[in-house]
Amino acid sequence: MYVAVKGGEQAITNAHQLLAKRRRGDTSVAALSVKQISEQLSLAVDRVMTEGSIYDRELAALAIKQSAGDLVEAIFLLRAYRTTLSRFYTSEPINTTQMQVERRISATFKDLPGGQVLGSTFDYTHRLLDFKLLAEDGIATPSASVAATTEQTSASEQASEPEPEKMTRVLKMLEREGLLVEETDDDSTPADVTQDPPTYPCDRSARLQSLVRGDEGFLLALGYSTQRGYGRNHPFAGEIRTGEVDVAITPDELGFSIDIGTIQVTECEMINGFSKLEDNDVKFTRGYGLAFGQSERKTLSMGLVDRALQAERYDEERISPAQQEEFVLSHCDNVEASGFVSHLKLPHYVDFQAELELLRRLRKENPTSAKPVTPVQEKGE
Amino acid sequence: MEHTPLKERSNTVNYQLNDRQRWMSVMAKSSGELLHNLSDSLIDTAQFETIRAPEVGLTQVRARMGGTGSQFNLGDMTITRCVVRSIAGHYGYSYIAGRNKAHALRAAELDALLQSSNNGSTIRQQVIELLEEQLMREQQQKTAETSTTKVNFFTLVRGED
Incomplete structure (x- = not known):
């Protein structure tokens, strides 16, 4: 039998306020904008869009900001938002x-x-921490050498490959x-x-x-x-x-x-x-x-x-x-999986009480195992 | 449907269907900001009746197995759509990826004007063609950046020779 718990409203409100405060972090440090996340944490945005199942960079970046960088939580937020929108169209298959x-x-x-x-790839990088990024502040300057090579090559390449x-x-x-x-098209409607x-x-x-x-x-x-x-x-x-x-x-x-x-x-x-x-x-x-x-x-x-x-x-x-x-x-699916795993955090006081009673009774009926070391504390259940 | 006379009315058609597909696609792919900057002076927003105010929803994106095979659903993307009617009686439509309602509204208004013989060609020259050029420049920029990373791998012969 499920027995609901009640109370704790004030504590919950306070916990959410504290979450908002912790998410913001030290207020003497500038707040991160959604645009910055979308531009500078683009691979996180890509993952959230894919698993959150909506292509929308701004929404995914917002979800990452709100979830303080917990990507599975961000994916959950995006999936939840998804349910508020109606589906107007189905696209032609992308080519x-x-x-x-x-x-x-x-x-x-x-x-x-x-x-x-x-x-742009992490392949062939040496996976050495780049401490120059630590010193970087404010407006980023694109690496001069990359810009230069781009120009040089584009001049020569474009001549040979205009298209x-x-x-x-x-x-x-x-x-x-x-x-x-x-891979052939059998013209079936996809599931x-x-x-x-x-x-x-x-x-x-x-x-x-x-x-x-x-x-x-x-x-x-x-x-x-x-x-x-x-x-x-x-x-x-x-x-x-x-x-x-x-x-x-x-x-x-x-x-x-x-x-x-x-x-x-x-x-x-x-x-x-x-x-x-x-x-x-x-x-x-x-x-x-x-x-x-x-x-x-x-x-x-x-x-x-x-x-x-x-x-x-x-x-x-x-x-x-x-x-x-x-x-x-x-x-x-990590939204389903984390949902079911996380529900273990919710109050199961009565469920557990039943298990506890059962185990005590079994041990009492079988005297060889009934040698209590210390009685289990029941306070606060 | 809340707005029944959606099929094109029997207005005199002053454009080719291909052209319309092209300008609608160009306006959808361009940035909303640039679209506004280019068209602000060409448009009197009071001259339009809203048939379907900009609304945000989803489009399911389909793909093919192995790129060429049977279809499957890849996921959704956001889309904003809008319908207006110009004073001349043209219906303007827009379907724009993302959630920018101002972009969708402006694109729908321009779609209506582009269908008229009066100001269609001006807008084509001063908006659509410039947008196309900008899209082309962005594409070229990307191609140029990408082409700097073109490689040739050499396989090394192993063992005694």
């Missing part, structure tokens, strides 16, 4: 092939049409040779887990949608587990690209398609170990990762898990956690 590429690499082919472009290069997909090359399982909770086994569209919303840390660990042998699928990062894509809708009242804006996304196409298919052909298999913003670790992990969850399709034995669809999808 990542037409992406204005800011970064594009392949770990499988050295020479590619369009080349390998590193973009921004559209980069062809790396995996298409393998598809053409018949070496890789093809929407925000409207209909998934039932298992579920469609790959429901899986991918859940994985996009899924916790980066959880998916990273699962992806890592497949590399260590728990559902091994022998991955290569075939292509990773980050950049902006157009989003288009066709409103009923207009009857024609228009762009409503651009969004930045990161895409990871994983090439996985080859497998014998139904028609006895042998081909490489694949996993797919996609997320808002610059979310490389997330999309790599998603690609690994997406492949692991295709075990059934390739007649693989499901023996590892990353291959268990229901296990992965029903535990990957």
